[in-house]
Amino acid sequence: MIDVALVETFTALGAVNLAASLSQSFAISGADSRTAMADAAGGRTQVTGLVAAGTIALVLLFLTGPLRYVPIAALGAVLIKASLSLLDLKTLRELDRFDRRELALSLLATLGVIWVGAIKAILVVVILALLRFVRLTSRPRVDVLGEVEELSGFHSIVRHPEARTDPGLVLLRFNAPLVFFNAPYFKQRALAAIAAAGPDLRWLVLDALPLTQVDVTGYDTLDALSRLLHERGAELVMAGRLTETQEWMDARGFGERRLADRHFPTLRRAVLAYRALADDSAIPESAKVADRPIVNQTHPS
Secondary structure (H helix, E strand, C coil), X not given: CCCHHHHXXXXXXXXXXXXXXXXXXXXXXXCHHHHHHHHHCCCCCCHHHHHHHXXXXXXXXXXXXXXXXXXXXXXXXXXXXXXXXXXXXXHHHHHHHHCHHHXXXXXXXXXXXXXXXXXXXXXXXXXXXXXXXXXXXHCCCEEEEEECXXXXXXXXXXXXXXXXXXXXXXXXXXXXXXXXXXHXXXXXXXXXXXXXXXXXXXXXXXXXXXCCCECHHHHHHHHHHHHHHHHCCCEEEEECCHHHHHHHHHHCCCCCCCCCCEEECCHHHHXXXXXXXXXXXXCCHHHCHHHXXXXXXXXXX
C-alpha cells in the first residue's frame, strides 16, 4: 500500500527544491534526526513544522551566544535519545513470534539504512522480500481434501486422517495462483495424487478458489493434465470461480473451450454431482469424456 502522506511529502520537497533552484536559494530536505526529534516531542501534524520553524528563528535571533557553550556531545546525546523513540521493540517481538524471516528482513533493513543509506537498503530488502514471495508461491501447500464428521466444508486428509473420501474421486487444492514458475510443481503434485488414487480414479476435482490467476503456462498445464486423465478414462473437473473463469476465457477468444471438462460453482456441488453420477450405474461409459462432448455444469441461482 502506498503511503499517501509520504508521497505528498516527497512531492512537496520536489516542488520546493525546483523553486529553490530557480531562485538561487538553499536546497530543502528532510533528515532522520529532525523526524526523530519531532516524533519524540509529540508532533503529529504539519503544525509541528511551523512550531519548529518559529523556535529555530527565535534561537537564531537570541540564543546563538549561549549555545556555543553547549558541548557537541550533549547535542549528540539529544539526537540519540530522540532516535531511540523510533525503535519499536514491541513490533520486533511480534515479528519474532510470527516469523523470524520477517524479523531478519526488518533487521536487515535497519542495519542497511545505517550502513549504505535508506534508498539502497530499502531496495535490497524489497528485492529479498520479492524473492521470498516467489519461493513461497512456487512451492505452495497442495492438499487432497475429504469430509470430516462434524466439520463443514472439506479439509486436508493429511491434517485430518479420519476424513472421508469417495472412491474414484480426488479433491485437490493448490493454494496459489497457477503461473509459469509453479506450473511444473502443480503438475508434479497432481500426478502424485492421480497415482495414489490408482486405476479407479474417475474425477480429479481442482478447487479453483485459491487459483486467483492462471497464465498461459498454467492453462497449458491444465490442458495437458486433462488429456492425461482422458487416457486413463477420467476427467479433470474444476469447482469455484465459475463465472470469473468463463469471463476470462471469453475475453481471450476461448469461449468454446474450457479449463476443465466440467466446472461447478462449489466443491459441494461437484461432489454431489459425482455421487449422483456414481449412483447411476457407477460412472457408466456414457459419462466418460471420450464418449461425450465437454459439458459446463451450472446450477440455478
